[in-house]
Amino acid sequence: MTQDTSDSVRIADLLHSAAIHLLRRVSRHDAASGLSAARLSALSVIVYADRVTMSELAQAEGVRLPTISRLVDGLERDGLVLRQTDPSDRRVVHLTATESGRHLLEEARQRRIGDLAARIECLPAEEQATLAAAAEILDGLGK
Amino acid sequence: MTQDTSDSVRIADLLHSAAIHLLRRVSRHDAASGLSAARLSALSVIVYADRVTMSELAQAEGVRLPTISRLVDGLERDGLVLRQTDPSDRRVVHLTATESGRHLLEEARQRRIGDLAARIECLPAEEQATLAAAAEILDGLGK
DNA sequence: CTCCCTAGTTAGCTTGGCTAAGCAAACTAT
DNA sequence: ATAGTTTGCTTAGCCAAGCTAACTAGGGAG
Numbered sequence: 001m002t003q004d005t006s007d008s009v010r011i012a013d014l015l016h017s018a019a020i021h022l023l024r025r026v027s028r029h030d031a032a033s034g035l036s037a038a039r040l041s042a043l044s045v046i047v048y049a050d051r052v053t054m055s056e057l058a059q060a061e062g063v064r065l066p067t068i069s070r071l072v073d074g075l076e077r078d079g080l081v082l083r084q085t086d087p088s089d090r091r092v093v094h095l096t097a098t099e100s101g102r103h104l105l106e107e108a109r110q111r112r113i114g115d116l117a118a119r120i121e122c123l124p125a126e127e128q129a130t131l132a133a134a135a136e137i138l139d140g141l142g143k
Numbered sequence: 144m145t146q147d148t149s150d151s152v153r154i155a156d157l158l159h160s161a162a163i164h165l166l167r168r169v170s171r172h173d174a175a176s177g178l179s180a181a182r183l184s185a186l187s188v189i190v191y192a193d194r195v196t197m198s199e200l201a202q203a204e205g206v207r208l209p210t211i212s213r214l215v216d217g218l219e220r221d222g223l224v225l226r227q228t229d230p231s232d233r234r235v236v237h238l239t240a241t242e243s244g245r246h247l248l249e250e251a252r253q254r255r256i257g258d259l260a261a262r263i264e265c266l267p268a269e270e271q272a273t274l275a276a277a278a279e280i281l282d283g284l285g286k
Numbered sequence: 287c288t289c290c291c292t293a294g295t296t297a298g299c300t301t302g303g304c305t306a307a308g309c310a311a312a313c314t315a316t
Numbered sequence: 317a318t319a320g321t322t323t324g325c326t327t328a329g330c331c332a333a334g335c336t337a338a339c340t341a342g343g344g345a346g
Binding site: 036038067070071089091092 | 302306
Binding site: 179181182206207209210213214217232233234235 | 332333334335336341342343
């Protein structure tokens with residue numbers, strides 16, 4: 001029982017630090033996109049959700065509505081996303097990525113994933129399997 | 144060969160998204176520290192490195208020197224870190240955390256790890272082992 | 287001593303975070 | 317209906333955090 005707790009704390013610690021290092025590493029390529037970290041992250045949510053409201057995006061980014069509003073101003077000005085007011089409830093604004101937004105994000109994603117995949121490819125098959133299994137478990141953990 | 148590549152891309156993709164979700168989740172507790180994300184992250188580097196120069200910190204954070212300089216101004220003003228010029232090369236500034244800085248960081252870390260550990264603890268032992276193994280592999284991957 | 291390089295800081299800008307206040311659309315209730 | 321409330325977003329105004337360019341000061345090479 002006490003053992004269970006200290007084990008999970010140890011694992012949590014390792015995973016936490018691994019996640020930090022992983023993201024620090026892959027995000028070094030993001031500058032090539034020409035977008036700031038905040039905009040790239042918001043664009044990513046919009047692209048993968050296909051359609052989100054301002055409020056949903058704010059919550060996903062862990063940021064307040066006014067922050068998102070200005071961030072989207074920038075993305076819209078750059079032609080990466082579109083605002084569309086919902087006809088059935090004219091208070092809500094839906095966001096969708098433009099073709100150019102999707103394209104830009106896909107390139108950024110490939111740079112990140114490519115870096116990581118190249119290093120994973122050098123691992124023995126067994127370790128690759130462990131990583132894949134762990135990723136699935138973590139996915140479930142997020143509820 | 145082609146299979147190897149597409150496998151590692153698939154795994155990279157899963158891990159990347161798992162890392163993002165993991166950090167988004169645990170960082171929700173950071174507001175309780177009273178520090179901004181940038182300051183908390185810088186403090187964490189200083190505490191774990193024990194002693195770093197401004198340049199080292201800038202590189203670790205993926206940010207330019209002037210940004211770090213002002214960030215450290217804030218941390219110093221809050222009594223969380225100390226600047227000390229190196230006597231053997233008076234151009235370089237070493238940073239160390241104060242007791243209060245270390246304490247604040249430790250609390251923030253516990254909030255993050257505690258959240259994660261609690262969820263890991265609910266997993267079957269086998270899945271916990273997989274996570275632990277994966278974390279070790281990822282650690283090695285960062286070189 | 288002169289020149290240049292390196293480490294940090296300062297200045298001035300833009301972007302990204304916040305709260306408070308505003309506004310219009312959609313509810314609720316009398 | 318219409319008065320009041322709630323909801324979703326925007327605007328305004330503040331401060332922190334990012335950048336580049338320009339400066340200061342210490343070290344090293346000649």
